[in-house]
Amino acid sequence: MANVINFILPFLPELLLAFFASQLLVFGVVKKERTDLVRWIAIGLLVVFALAGLFVGVPGTTAFNGALINDDFSYIAKAIIGLAAAAALLFSESYLKSERLDQYEFSVLVLYAVLGMSIMVSSNSLLSLYIGIEMQSLALYVLAAFNRDSLRASEAGLKYFVLGALSSGLLLYGISMVYGFTGSLTFDTIGAVVSSGDVSPGVIAGMVFMLCGLGFKISAAPFHMWTPDVYEGSPTPVTGFFASAPKFAAMALIARVLMDPFMGIQDSWQQVIIVLSVASMIVGVFGALMQTNIKRLMAYSSIANMGYALVALSAGTVAGVNGMLIFMSIYLITSIGLFACILQMRIRDGMVEQISDVAGLSTTQPRLALMFTVLLFSLMGMPPLLGFFGKISAFYPAIDAGLTWLVVVALIASVVGAFYYLRIIKTIWFEEQDRQFVKPATALSVLSGVSTLILVAVLFLPFISAPVKTAFGAAAASLF
Amino acid sequence: MITAIAFYLLAAVSVASAFMVIASRNPVHSVMFLILTFFSAAGLFILMGAEFLALLLIMVYVGAVAVLFLFVVMMLEVDFVALKQGFLQYIGLGATVAVVLLTELILVGAAYFAGDGNTATPPNPDESNLEAFGHVLYTDYAFFFEASGFILLVAMIGAIVLTLRERDGVRKQDISKQIARTREDAVEMVDLKSGEGIGS
Numbered sequence: 001m002a003n004v005i006n007f008i009l010p011f012l013p014e015l016l017l018a019f020f021a022s023q024l025l026v027f028g029v030v031k032k033e034r035t036d037l038v039r040w041i042a043i044g045l046l047v048v049f050a051l052a053g054l055f056v057g058v059p060g061t062t063a064f065n066g067a068l069i070n071d072d073f074s075y076i077a078k079a080i081i082g083l084a085a086a087a088a089l090l091f092s093e094s095y096l097k098s099e100r101l102d103q104y105e106f107s108v109l110v111l112y113a114v115l116g117m118s119i120m121v122s123s124n125s126l127l128s129l130y131i132g133i134e135m136q137s138l139a140l141y142v143l144a145a146f147n148r149d150s151l152r153a154s155e156a157g158l159k160y161f162v163l164g165a166l167s168s169g170l171l172l173y174g175i176s177m178v179y180g181f182t183g184s185l186t187f188d189t190i191g192a193v194v195s196s197g198d199v200s201p202g203v204i205a206g207m208v209f210m211l212c213g214l215g216f217k218i219s220a221a222p223f224h225m226w227t228p229d230v231y232e233g234s235p236t237p238v239t240g241f242f243a244s245a246p247k248f249a250a251m252a253l254i255a256r257v258l259m260d261p262f263m264g265i266q267d268s269w270q271q272v273i274i275v276l277s278v279a280s281m282i283v284g285v286f287g288a289l290m291q292t293n294i295k296r297l298m299a300y301s302s303i304a305n306m307g308y309a310l311v312a313l314s315a316g317t318v319a320g321v322n323g324m325l326i327f328m329s330i331y332l333i334t335s336i337g338l339f340a341c342i343l344q345m346r347i348r349d350g351m352v353e354q355i356s357d358v359a360g361l362s363t364t365q366p367r368l369a370l371m372f373t374v375l376l377f378s379l380m381g382m383p384p385l386l387g388f389f390g391k392i393s394a395f396y397p398a399i400d401a402g403l404t405w406l407v408v409v410a411l412i413a414s415v416v417g418a419f420y421y422l423r424i425i426k427t428i429w430f431e432e433q434d435r436q437f438v439k440p441a442t443a444l445s446v447l448s449g450v451s452t453l454i455l456v457a458v459l460f461l462p463f464i465s466a467p468v469k470t471a472f473g474a475a476a477a478s479l480f
Numbered sequence: 481m482i483t484a485i486a487f488y489l490l491a492a493v494s495v496a497s498a499f500m501v502i503a504s505r506n507p508v509h510s511v512m513f514l515i516l517t518f519f520s521a522a523g524l525f526i527l528m529g530a531e532f533l534a535l536l537l538i539m540v541y542v543g544a545v546a547v548l549f550l551f552v553v554m555m556l557e558v559d560f561v562a563l564k565q566g567f568l569q570y571i572g573l574g575a576t577v578a579v580v581l582l583t584e585l586i587l588v589g590a591a592y593f594a595g596d597g598n599t600a601t602p603p604n605p606d607e608s609n610l611e612a613f614g615h616v617l618y619t620d621y622a623f624f625f626e627a628s629g630f631i632l633l634v635a636m637i638g639a640i641v642l643t644l645r646e647r648d649g650v651r652k653q654d655i656s657k658q659i660a661r662t663r664e665d666a667v668e669m670v671d672l673k674s675g676e677g678i679g680s
Contacts, residue, residue, distance in 0.1 A: 018630065022633075025637070064622065064623035086620075105640075105641045109637060109638070109641070112633075119627065128623070128627070131624060131627045131628060134631050135627065135631050135634060139634050142637070144635075145642055148643075157642075268617050478569060
């Protein structure tokens with residue numbers, strides 16, 4: 001018995017998810033109308049998944065002959081991904097019901113996407129990396145096109161699928177080159193070959209191709225073309241999900257790939273990361289300036305934010321990974337809160353998603369207006385909100401690594417980016433229009449309220465922020 | 481010698497036909513060239529001593545995927561009248577493809593049986609490809625195998641979610657309902673007097 005437990009414990013979170021997701025699928029097929037029950041079980045399962053690694057995990061072990069690795073980094077990443085996905089399921093309920101899309105498959109697909117992300121963040125070989133990415137992307141393509149009667153949603157799904165297939169091709173090409181020139185698929189052996197000094201150009205070319213493929217997944221410029229269209233066309237809760245958990249998983253995967261097998265060629269990948277980062281920041285902030293649709297605006301904002309996270313990674317130090325983790329977690333909290341707010345923008349005829357629709361929100365719904373404002377200020381990086389702290393921890397490591405000019409570019413981008421966040425805030429508080437939104441679902445108000453509270457208060461509650469910071473520090477250190 | 485000729489021929493044909501896949505204007509031609517590419521790649525596998533992979537490539541890609549492609553391409557809006565007008569000119573093309581395929585097959589076979597090929601040395605030379613796969617697929621690579629299964633499951637869920645539409649008025653067989661049916665539900669005993677019928 002003890003043997004069995006010791007065998008299972010290292011991959012317990014994945015096992016739980018895979019087993020119960022399949023059970024839930026069978027349950028859903030038999031009881032088609034119990035979508036609420038399926039959703040609540042799925043939410044519970046995701047929370048258990050998130051906490052399982054933290055509490056019963058065995059850091060420092062591998063599973064399945066070295067295919068998966070368990071360290072503090074993967075457990076922290078799984079916890080964040082699981083909680084973000086649970087929040088996404090929570091805010092999808094009211095939207096799916098009112099758009100008549102409430103099918104049990106939604107929850108099951110989210111579970112499988114999270115399973116894929118979980119394999120991604122703990123992958124220890126190029127094969128598990130690829131399989132994890134494919135599992136999550138395939139589920140996400142379907143979620144993007146979930147509203148199959150809508151032309152725009154189908155277009156979004158198709159576009160995401162075709163460009164995702166292209167990115168998989170780039171990734172696989174890179175993987176095959178790395179495999180060919182190092183002779184191994186496992187990160188340990190690749191790392192040993194790469195750090196032995198004599199690195200052939202083939203490995204570097206393969207690494208660049210892999211980064212291009214992974215860049216698609218975090219929508220870093222110049223691989224961002226799909227983002228605005230997919231964000232706009234997909235059902236809003238799906239967009240909210242896209243902006244949270246998958247981004248984090250892909251970013252964590254990039255961190256692991258760079259810091260584990262490719263640490264020996266830091267000079268080479270640092271240039272690639274810097275190029276991706278600068279391009280993302282520029283495209284993100286300037287692309288957003290002219291947007292009128294709030295979902296498209298969030299797409300460009302996420303491109304810019306990925307650029308900031310890459311600034312932290314480009315340092316290539318423990319502090320850099322730590323900064324990326326802190327920045328991405330704060331970004332996730334903010335974007336979940338913002339999408340919960342966007343989902344409350346519903347008039348009697350249906351959803352509205354133009355920026356002009358929030359005009360005069362301060363008089364009609366002061367509470368929603370306040371939450372919007374706090375979340376946007378935090379995204380902007382306004383002290384004393386948590387977003388400011390996130391940007392500091394993302395930019396400091398780059399300065400320490402001697403990349404001052406990159407941080408200057410990031411700061412300029414932040415200032416330009418502040419313009420379009422401020423434009424929304426101005427529309428909310430200083431423009432007149434009496435458009436009454438319908439009363440939002442409780443889950444939405446609670447979610448946006450909670451994330452607003454976290455952003456305002458956590459910095460002043462050291463008994464929460466200090467342990468989290470310690471845990472992130474340990475997670476970042478476990479990668480090296 | 482034969483191996484070298486076979487290799488260069490197969491390699492040249494696979495590169496050229498891969499180019500033609502994207503260069504040809506007619507999608508049906510593209511699929512045909514795709515089949516030729518798969519075929520040449522399979523020949524290259526055989527030259528390397530990976531006969532199982534070669535067969536898999538032919539069976540899965542040529543047998544299933546390419547035929548499916550062909551179906552899809554034909555269901556797309558292709559102007560078949562315009563296609564049929566130049567029917568004769570395809571005989572030349574078809575014959576060329578056929579001859580090339582046949583030559584490749586012969587060359588590969590000759591090279592393989594001539595035995596002067598430069599094949600990769602497997603860890604255990606007595607073992608066939610198939611055995612070698614069998615040894616690792618369900619042991620070392622069991623996780624990848626299972627995880628790929630989950631990917632296929634997600635693909636299946638996706639296809640059903642995106643395309644299945646429940647229609648009203650479909651007469652489905654409900655077995656539990658059939659079994660639960662009793663004699664009282666189905667048969668009604670009516671006393672009939674002769675000459676009056678059942679019209680009451």
